[in-house]
Amino acid sequence: MVITSAKFIKGVQGTDEILADGIPQIALIGRSNVGKSSVINSLTNQKNLARTSSFPGRTREINIFLINNSFYLLDLPGYGFAKASREVRDRFHELIGWYLFDSPYEQKKVVLIIDAFTGLKDSDVATLDVLEEHGKPVVIVANKVDKIKKSHYQSQLQTVRDAVGDYRVIPYSAKKNIGVRELTNELLAK
Numbered sequence: 001m002v003i004t005s006a007k008f009i010k011g012v013q014g015t016d017e018i019l020a021d022g023i024p025q026i027a028l029i030g031r032s033n034v035g036k037s038s039v040i041n042s043l044t045n046q047k048n049l050a051r052t053s054s055f056p057g058r059t060r061e062i063n064i065f066l067i068n069n070s071f072y073l074l075d076l077p078g079y080g081f082a083k084a085s086r087e088v089r090d091r092f093h094e095l096i097g098w099y100l101f102d103s104p105y106e107q108k109k110v111v112l113i114i115d116a117f118t119g120l121k122d123s124d125v126a127t128l129d130v131l132e133e134h135g136k137p138v139v140i141v142a143n144k145v146d147k148i149k150k151s152h153y154q155s156q157l158q159t160v161r162d163a164v165g166d167y168r169v170i171p172y173s174a175k176k177n178i179g180v181r182e183l184t185n186e187l188l189a190k
Contacts, residue, residue, distance in 0.1 A: 006044035011061035024071040030113035032078030035143045038174035116142035120163045146173040
């Protein structure tokens with residue numbers, strides 16, 4: 001299976017009719033600067049579909065992308081450190097919590113993107129715990145595997161797998177297109 005079309009629809013900061021239109025939603029969540037937008041660009045084979053930035057906190061709303069005219073990918077703001085005021089960071093956190101846990105919208109999947117090089121942080125573990133408490137269908141993408149030395153690759157990924165338990169972990173590199181097929185198949189599966 002392949003992604004044949006992808007387009008940015010709009011950014012939202014709360015309730016919006018597009019979120020209630022019946023099209024399945026797949027949410028991408030992760031720490032600031034973990035590479036959520038880069039993952040979207042590599043999946044869709046479009047360099048500039050999702051705006052990327054070297055500074056944390058670039059995504060400030062829920063960005064909605066229509067994929068294959070059949071589902072939405074939602075790029076949520078990052079949690080954790082961001083180059084923004086405390087008030088803005090709190091607003092990001094509230095927006096993420098509202099969409100995932102308090103809104104009436106359901107997610108077909110929640111893709112938790114972590115940094116495979118640095119490993120899971122406390123904020124990743126806490127996020128996974130809350131997703132699990134709410135019964136969300138989670139898949140984990142271990143991005144930036146290209147940064148791991150070959151001699152540490154297997155042990156680093158095993159550490160991630162041990163930390164997340166039974167969840168599927170997809171090794172990924174948006175930069176080197178590692179894991180694109182596996183994640184595409186996961187997203188396009190019925």
